Amino acid sequence: MKKVLALLLTVAMSVACLSTLAACGGGEKADPVAALITLHGTSSTYDKNFIDAFKTACANKGLKKSQYTVKSDVGESNACYDTAADFADKGYKAIFADSFGHEAYMIQAAEQFPDVQFYHATGTQSLTKNLPNFHNAFASIYEGRYLAGYAAGLKLNTMKDKAVENNFQVGYVGAYTYAEVISGYTSWFLGLQAALDEGYTATMEVQFTGTWYDEALEKEAANTLINRGAVLVSQHADSMGAPTACQEESIPNVAYNGNTEKSTLVAYSKINWVPYFEMMIDKALGGASVDTDWTGTLSTDSVQWALGANVAEGTLAKVQAIEAELKAGTLKVFDCAKFTVGGEHLTSYLADVDGDYVGEKNVIITEGEVTYFAESYYRSAPYFDITIDGVTLLNTKFGD
Amino acid sequence: MAESKVREPLFHVVKREGLPIWKTLLVYAAAIVGGLLLVSIFCAVCSEDIDNPLEMFSSMFDGAFGTERRIWIFVREGALLLGVSLALLPAFKMRFWNLGANGQIVISCLVCYSIMNWANTSETPIPNAIVVIMIILFGVGAGIVWAAIPAVFKAFFGTNETLFTLMMNYIAQGLVTVMITIWAPTGSGSLSPIKNYGLPNVINEHFLAILTISLITVFIFFYLAKSKHGYELAVVGESEKTAKYAGINVKLVTIRTLILSGAICGIVGLLITGGISHSVSSVSHNNMGFTAIMTSWLAGFNPLITIATSFLITFISLGMGQVRQDFGFYNDAIANVALGIVYFFIIACHFFINYKLVFRNSKHLEEKMGITTVGGEKGKKGGNG
Numbered sequence: 001m002k003k004v005l006a007l008l009l010t011v012a013m014s015v016a017c018l019s020t021l022a023a024c025g026g027g028e029k030a031d032p033v034a035a036l037i038t039l040h041g042t043s044s045t046y047d048k049n050f051i052d053a054f055k056t057a058c059a060n061k062g063l064k065k066s067q068y069t070v071k072s073d074v075g076e077s078n079a080c081y082d083t084a085a086d087f088a089d090k091g092y093k094a095i096f097a098d099s100f101g102h103e104a105y106m107i108q109a110a111e112q113f114p115d116v117q118f119y120h121a122t123g124t125q126s127l128t129k130n131l132p133n134f135h136n137a138f139a140s141i142y143e144g145r146y147l148a149g150y151a152a153g154l155k156l157n158t159m160k161d162k163a164v165e166n167n168f169q170v171g172y173v174g175a176y177t178y179a180e181v182i183s184g185y186t187s188w189f190l191g192l193q194a195a196l197d198e199g200y201t202a203t204m205e206v207q208f209t210g211t212w213y214d215e216a217l218e219k220e221a222a223n224t225l226i227n228r229g230a231v232l233v234s235q236h237a238d239s240m241g242a243p244t245a246c247q248e249e250s251i252p253n254v255a256y257n258g259n260t261e262k263s264t265l266v267a268y269s270k271i272n273w274v275p276y277f278e279m280m281i282d283k284a285l286g287g288a289s290v291d292t293d294w295t296g297t298l299s300t301d302s303v304q305w306a307l308g309a310n311v312a313e314g315t316l317a318k319v320q321a322i323e324a325e326l327k328a329g330t331l332k333v334f335d336c337a338k339f340t341v342g343g344e345h346l347t348s349y350l351a352d353v354d355g356d357y358v359g360e361k362n363v364i365i366t367e368g369e370v371t372y373f374a375e376s377y378y379r380s381a382p383y384f385d386i387t388i389d390g391v392t393l394l395n396t397k398f399g400d
Numbered sequence: 401m402a403e404s405k406v407r408e409p410l411f412h413v414v415k416r417e418g419l420p421i422w423k424t425l426l427v428y429a430a431a432i433v434g435g436l437l438l439v440s441i442f443c444a445v446c447s448e449d450i451d452n453p454l455e456m457f458s459s460m461f462d463g464a465f466g467t468e469r470r471i472w473i474f475v476r477e478g479a480l481l482l483g484v485s486l487a488l489l490p491a492f493k494m495r496f497w498n499l500g501a502n503g504q505i506v507i508s509c510l511v512c513y514s515i516m517n518w519a520n521t522s523e524t525p526i527p528n529a530i531v532v533i534m535i536i537l538f539g540v541g542a543g544i545v546w547a548a549i550p551a552v553f554k555a556f557f558g559t560n561e562t563l564f565t566l567m568m569n570y571i572a573q574g575l576v577t578v579m580i581t582i583w584a585p586t587g588s589g590s591l592s593p594i595k596n597y598g599l600p601n602v603i604n605e606h607f608l609a610i611l612t613i614s615l616i617t618v619f620i621f622f623y624l625a626k627s628k629h630g631y632e633l634a635v636v637g638e639s640e641k642t643a644k645y646a647g648i649n650v651k652l653v654t655i656r657t658l659i660l661s662g663a664i665c666g667i668v669g670l671l672i673t674g675g676i677s678h679s680v681s682s683v684s685h686n687n688m689g690f691t692a693i694m695t696s697w698l699a700g701f702n703p704l705i706t707i708a709t710s711f712l713i714t715f716i717s718l719g720m721g722q723v724r725q726d727f728g729f730y731n732d733a734i735a736n737v738a739l740g741i742v743y744f745f746i747i748a749c750h751f752f753i754n755y756k757l758v759f760r761n762s763k764h765l766e767e768k769m770g771i772t773t774v775g776g777e778k779g780k781k782g783g784n785g
Contacts, residue, residue: 038730041730041732042730042731047730048730051730064418065449069725069726070725070730071721071725072724072729072730072732073731073732075681075683076590077590077677077681077683078593078676085469086467086469086470089467089468089469090466100590101590103594104590104679108595235697249484257617357584398584
């Protein structure tokens with residue numbers, strides 16, 4: 001027995017020694033530059049999109065592996081502040097957090113470390129907080145969704161046997177009933193309607209899960225929609241739940257955050273964070289400042305889309321034509337002439353732009369002939385939160 | 401083999417007694433290091449960035465002790481986990497399986513946040529001193545109520561406390577979700593911290609928690625080891641009938657012990673919301689209620705050893721946080737795998753501390769020494785999970 005103990009002790013000692021050596025022999029140490037904080041890990045399509053873009057941007061800017069880091073699975077709690085402050089302690093110059101609920105904790109860290117730049121996706125407070133080192137960013141992803149919806153509409157034109165009295169019923173799995181999601185499905189639905197052949201209409205049912213990531217719930221929600229008659233389904237939630245349900249039921253699916261590689265995939269849109277991360281890294285390396293509140297667009301390559309395997313013939317050229325119109329500004333996604341609310345066209349609407357949950361800013365703009373809802377214009381984070389005609393919410397979910 | 405009439409098994413499991421303490425500690429240390437070595441090999445195999453398994457150890461130490469802030473966080477998180485473990489100890493010693501620490505913590509967090517939110521949104525300015533008194537009273541009170549309800553039902557109606565306390569967790573977490581919906585109607589389900597109100601900072605935001613838990617540790621040690629209450633709850637744990645015939649009021653002891661358990665969980669909740677996060681979410685408990693089951697069980701319900709197990713588990717989870725960054729794991733699953741492997745090694749070595757294997761050819765020697773052989777008692781102490 002003593003021999004065994006002696007042996008184990010020797011192993012323990014040698015491990016301790018070697019690990020000390022390993023700590024010293026780290027090789028060249030370059031200054032840390034950029035750090036990313038994500039709510040979940042790579043199993044979530046939302047966070048994976050950030051992580052992949054972050055690694056790409058760091059590689060593009062020639063950062064060494066010791067100069068950037070990613071901490072995944074950081075909750076929307078004090079853990080976010082602890083992590084951000086820890087990165088600042090370690091000398092990272094640019095710290096980015098990817099989830100809405102991280103914002104308050106990033107602001108707390110930003111106040112404490114004025115020499116470090118803090119960046120936050122989907123947040124709403126940078127304009128009102130007015131801290132020089134705290135930034136919000138988002139993209140006009142509603143344009144990407146409109147294009148993906150357009151591809152879905154073209155697909156429906158090839159499925160006319162599925163229409164009931166010339167109406168297609170489609171389904172949408174949403175995470176929460178708030179602007180980011182509402183803006184997303186409305187733009188998607190408007191794109192879809194725009195592509196339908198003359199004489200055909202569409203209605204949409206939306207089922208919310210009340211979580212950003214729950215594979216079983218999202219799958220169940222998609223199945224509910226399919227059982228209620230949806231002939232095509234899209235989603236704004238981060239697991240593969242809905243795409244998997246669609247594949248099993250052979251229902252065409254439109255995705256978000258990236259390619260699902262399913263045979264039923266019609267199209268997907270995603271936010272490409274690489275341009276923003278590159279700006280952020282440039283600033284950390286001594287470049288120009290980043291806007292306090294920044295909205296990426298199709299033109300900055302921040303909004304991307306692509307077609308899947310299950311697409312109708314000739315879709316690519318048609319969607320590209322629409323994309324050109326969006327880029328030129330001649331087509332507006334939320335053109336008030338194209339949708340009604342309670343049977344009426346919108347002429348004014350007070351949206352909550354300053355993040356206090358009370359609408360105060362009229363966001364309906366008229367430019368030339370077109371009157372439209374100016375989404376992501378006064379602030380990067382979405383504020384379109386209207387239920388338009390043709391959309392039925394099967395439930396609502398707020399909070400976690 | 402031909403000459404032996406009865407075929408002997410290759411080895412017997414023999415009860416071991418009186419292993420000196422230093423040897424016991426050494427076996428534990430070896431088990432932990434062995435478990436971590438296995439984890440390190442696993443990490444190195446899985447990682448694209450790092451091939452040397454031993455770098456995991458330097459990463460772990462860096463994660464827990466690399467900067468002043470990390471040391472403070474390590475001690476604070478270890479202390480909070482220790483606090484929850486100490487809350488469970490008296491209940492567990494009484495064989496009352498309080499699985500509701502998560503709920504007891506969260507309900508306290510919720511009550512504290514409600515009070516802070518009320519003060520923060522009040523028209524007339526409310527001094528922080530009043531808020532502090534209120535969150536101490538009502539926060540701790542909420543923890544007590546949440547633990548006492550299952551205790552009363554157990555004492556008077558014999559309900560199953562395991563299910564009851566678990567159920568109370570869901571109710572508490574559900575209540576938090578409902579309240580967040582009310583406080584942040586179109587938000588993402590997370591509340592902004594209220595920095596204007598809360599417990600005063602002593603030295604920094606970490607120290608108050610550390611100090612409080614230290615005092616609780618001393619208290620629980622003497623409460624269990626020296627007080628009449630501690631003795632009574634141990635007797636109830638051994639046998640309710642014995643306790644009854646010895647004149648102990650079992651109902652009273654059950655409820656009293658759970659009030660203590662809930663109060664400590666309430667204090668932990670108070671420290672989290674009042675002192676550290678200034679906010680609440682349905683996972684404010686950080687799952688410590690379940691982790692503490694492990695730490696207190698591994699410690700054999702001994703408050704002093706619980707200090708060691710709590711800080712060990714905290715070290716591994718904070719250390720693995722750094723390992724994930726350094727090794728390029730974009731998922732927290734690896735930290736759970738590490739904890740699982742280390743738990744397994746510790747539980748396995750528990751067995752070897754209490755029993756030993758005697759092989760066939762050394763059998764006669766053992767008989768000469770008069771050691772009894774036990775059969776079929778493997779893993780008796782390892783059955784948690």
